[in-house]
Amino acid sequence: MDILSIIVPVFLIAIIGYLLTWTGVFRARDVEGLTRYVFSVALPVMLFDSMYTIELPAAFQWSLMVAYYLPTIVLFGATAVIGRVVFHQTRRSRAVFAMGASYSNTVLIGLPIISAAWGEAGLLPLLMIVTVHAAILFLLTTVLAETGTSDTEGRTTVTGVVVRTAAGIVRNPILIGIATGVVANLLALRVPEPIDATFRLIRGSALPAALFVTGASLREFRVAGHLSEAGVLIVLKMVVHPTLVWILAAYVFQLQPLWTAVAVTTAALPTGINASVFARKYTAAVAPVATATLLSTILAVVSTSVLLTIFGV
Numbered sequence: 001m002d003i004l005s006i007i008v009p010v011f012l013i014a015i016i017g018y019l020l021t022w023t024g025v026f027r028a029r030d031v032e033g034l035t036r037y038v039f040s041v042a043l044p045v046m047l048f049d050s051m052y053t054i055e056l057p058a059a060f061q062w063s064l065m066v067a068y069y070l071p072t073i074v075l076f077g078a079t080a081v082i083g084r085v086v087f088h089q090t091r092r093s094r095a096v097f098a099m100g101a102s103y104s105n106t107v108l109i110g111l112p113i114i115s116a117a118w119g120e121a122g123l124l125p126l127l128m129i130v131t132v133h134a135a136i137l138f139l140l141t142t143v144l145a146e147t148g149t150s151d152t153e154g155r156t157t158v159t160g161v162v163v164r165t166a167a168g169i170v171r172n173p174i175l176i177g178i179a180t181g182v183v184a185n186l187l188a189l190r191v192p193e194p195i196d197a198t199f200r201l202i203r204g205s206a207l208p209a210a211l212f213v214t215g216a217s218l219r220e221f222r223v224a225g226h227l228s229e230a231g232v233l234i235v236l237k238m239v240v241h242p243t244l245v246w247i248l249a250a251y252v253f254q255l256q257p258l259w260t261a262v263a264v265t266t267a268a269l270p271t272g273i274n275a276s277v278f279a280r281k282y283t284a285a286v287a288p289v290a291t292a293t294l295l296s297t298i299l300a301v302v303s304t305s306v307l308l309t310i311f312g313v
Helices: 002-024 028-053 062-085 091-102 106-146 156-172 173-186 192-219 227-252 255-269 273-282 286-310
Strands: none
Touching: 002 106, 002 156, 002 192, 002 286, 028 091, 028 106, 028 173, 028 192, 062 156, 062 173, 062 227, 062 255, 091 106, 091 227, 091 273, 091 286, 106 173, 106 192, 106 255, 106 286, 156 255, 173 273, 192 273, 227 255, 255 286, 273 286
16 A cells, blocks of 8 residues: 555645645634534444444453553653653643653544554454553553642642543543443344434544644644753653553564554554643643644654554555
């Protein structure tokens, strides 16, 4: 398969979203409405349809999850230490900084690229990773930012943070789409043809709209300084993270080549936009995380092409 035929359309749609927002053709309220459609309707329907129709494995693949999330959690902790020791950051800044090094843009960029490269077979391991991606990274970030006694900001109990975070996650439309699709698949439910046809139409809009939203959202970001911190985040996210996942997936757990390729590619994705959402929420590490998000997304054009070439796409 021609690598350019996979990469160019993905990032070209994002560039169109960026340019139309930059020129004012799409305004903030337009992007907000399209974003709500993408996350509340299009992607949940697409993910439901994918999990409903895909052939599920006979047993849950714990080896895949450990191969991906053990390095992710270790990297989160190591980055928080770097933030404290090297950059002398506050507790909340360390939390957001660590998220910036470990939180991949699995949905807006990962779904289109992996779907185009490996089709339905690649979506299964990706969606297994996605099911707990937000839960793990949101929880780690929130617990570090809001608990403890080493900084004056942290006063919330761990239990309170876990309960509040879990309540928000179970209402996440993306996770609802995946979970209901798995249930429908396991129960062998049959979706009536008119509804199935409707789902197919909505599904067709999901990935282009998600990519457009990605570009439009990046319009908010600037190369805002703190380049040394941003550089560290980019190296950790796009080099260290996939390398660690590759070692565990290929050599420790010896996953099948396709699943190893998907896990490594997912780990190498740019920093997810939610890291900047958390930065703004806590008013912490905003500049380095926003800069890393923008630059890593641009660099992903090259890094993703290289990875797909290595994996023989």
